[in-house]
Each structure stands twice: as C-alpha cells, then as structure tokens.
Amino acid sequence: VNVTVKDVEVTNVNYGLKIDYAGAVSVENANIDAAVAALLNSNYGEKTYTIKNSNLSILGTWKRNDTVKTTYVFEGDNTVGSFIIEAGLDIIQLAAGATLTSPSTNAIEMTAVEDDYYVEYENGVYYLESNVVKNATTGETYATLADALAAAQNGETIELLDNITEDVTINKAVTINGAGKTYTGKMTVKADLTVKNVNFDGKGYNGYAVETRGANYLTVEECTAKNYGYGFVQLASGTALTTVKNVTVSNMN
Numbered sequence: 001v002n003v004t005v006k007d008v009e010v011t012n013v014n015y016g017l018k019i020d021y022a023g024a025v026s027v028e029n030a031n032i033d034a035a036v037a038a039l040l041n042s043n044y045g046e047k048t049y050t051i052k053n054s055n056l057s058i059l060g061t062w063k064r065n066d067t068v069k070t071t072y073v074f075e076g077d078n079t080v081g082s083f084i085i086e087a088g089l090d091i092i093q094l095a096a097g098a099t100l101t102s103p104s105t106n107a108i109e110m111t112a113v114e115d116d117y118y119v120e121y122e123n124g125v126y127y128l129e130s131n132v133v134k135n136a137t138t139g140e141t142y143a144t145l146a147d148a149l150a151a152a153q154n155g156e157t158i159e160l161l162d163n164i165t166e167d168v169t170i171n172k173a174v175t176i177n178g179a180g181k182t183y184t185g186k187m188t189v190k191a192d193l194t195v196k197n198v199n200f201d202g203k204g205y206n207g208y209a210v211e212t213r214g215a216n217y218l219t220v221e222e223c224t225a226k227n228y229g230y231g232f233v234q235l236a237s238g239t240a241l242t243t244v245k246n247v248t249v250s251n252m253n
Contacts, residue, residue, distance in 0.1 A: 002024045004028075005025070008029075010033070010034065016033075016037065017032060025050070028051075038057045040084075041060070041070045049072045050073045050075060053075075074099075076097075077098070093110065102126065117131060134158070149170060156174055163181050168187055173191045185205075189215045190214045201227055202225075207230050209233065210232065217240060222247075223246075223247050223248075224250075225247065225248075231249075
C-alpha cells in the first residue's frame, strides 16, 4: 500500500504523521509542528518516504526492529528541525535540485540520489554540487580528482567534467583526460602517467605544474600550460621515458 499526504498543516500535537504499514509514503507541501515527531516511521517493514517542499519539526524512526531500513528522500525545498535517526538503518538523501535546511547540531550523514552529485552543507543548508571528475573506464563520478585517483586501478582513464582547482599526488598508472577543461594546481607524479587535453593554469603558483617523483615514464599530449612560476614539467632522475606532444606553454618565469 502506498500513501500520499499533500497540502496539510498540523500544529500543537505530539505526533503529526505516523505511518505503520505502507510500502512508500509521499509527503508534499506539509507544515507539521509536533512536540514528539512531525513525521514518525514506526518501522513495521522497510519503506521509503519522499518529502517535498515541507516543513517538519522532528523527523525520525521509532525502532522496533534493528534490521529494518527506512529511506527519506527530499525533493524541492524543505526544513527539518531535528532528526531521530540511526546510522546504518536510516538513509537520508537529496534529489537533484533539492535543499534541506536544518541545524548543524544534527550532524546527519546525507547522500545524493543521483551518482553525479555530492552533498554540501553551508550556513544551515544541505544542497547538491555536481561531481567534477569521472572514471571513464568504470563510469563512476567523484567530487574531487583525489577521490577518483584513490578509487582508480592501474590502466584506467580519469576524465575531468569541469574546471578544478586541486593539488594531487598520483600513485597509480593512469591516464588523465582533461577533455579541454582547466586544471589549476600541481600534479606530483609517483607512477607512470599519461596526461592529455588538459589546460593547466597555475594562476601565479610559484612552482611547476607537473613534477615527477619516481615515475618511470610521463606522456603529455595536447595540453596548454600558463602562469606557473617555475615552468610546466620538472623531471626527477629516474624518469626514463618522457613524451611531450602538441603542448603550448605561455607566461612562465
């Protein structure tokens, strides 16, 4: 049985909405101010709550069975005063375009529904940002280049989806395809690396864009580099094979 609750306002009660037996629950345009819980899942079976454009004083699950999971998905703009949740059993998610305003004292773990986003928290608001890096071999996306490199395996290709600013250390033999995006930062290379289609912009950084530290070979193709204080590439002793093709360098000291 699925339940839909829409366009309701409830105040001065202990419990606002308490649902026992349902497969999925949709709550939209609800303003519920309750002393104990505005929305309470009594945990008779696993279920998903979709909450959209609602204001809830307290949201949570009354635990009767410590193996039953509850998923809360927020859409649109929402406010929750506090949560009664249990890590590992209660899953809180934001859909694309959604926000959730809630005090930082809640310290809740929240994830994005879609893989291409990650959750940020600022000034009392949870919101989504787009992942900026993709593992082109596996299809997984990541919030940072460092995260993508940490998850990558040797031989895989990492692709930039947007311009990024980040210093990284590369310990795996991978290919980084910039796809024409701008990279601001320094790459410290400790494993064999191919870099292509990256626009390096140091923005006045007093160092090199790429420094090898133990890599056997480095290949750089179809890249541009500018505004680094020392230059584009520094090769450490031991880098046996270096290939640089179709690279444009400007405004280097």
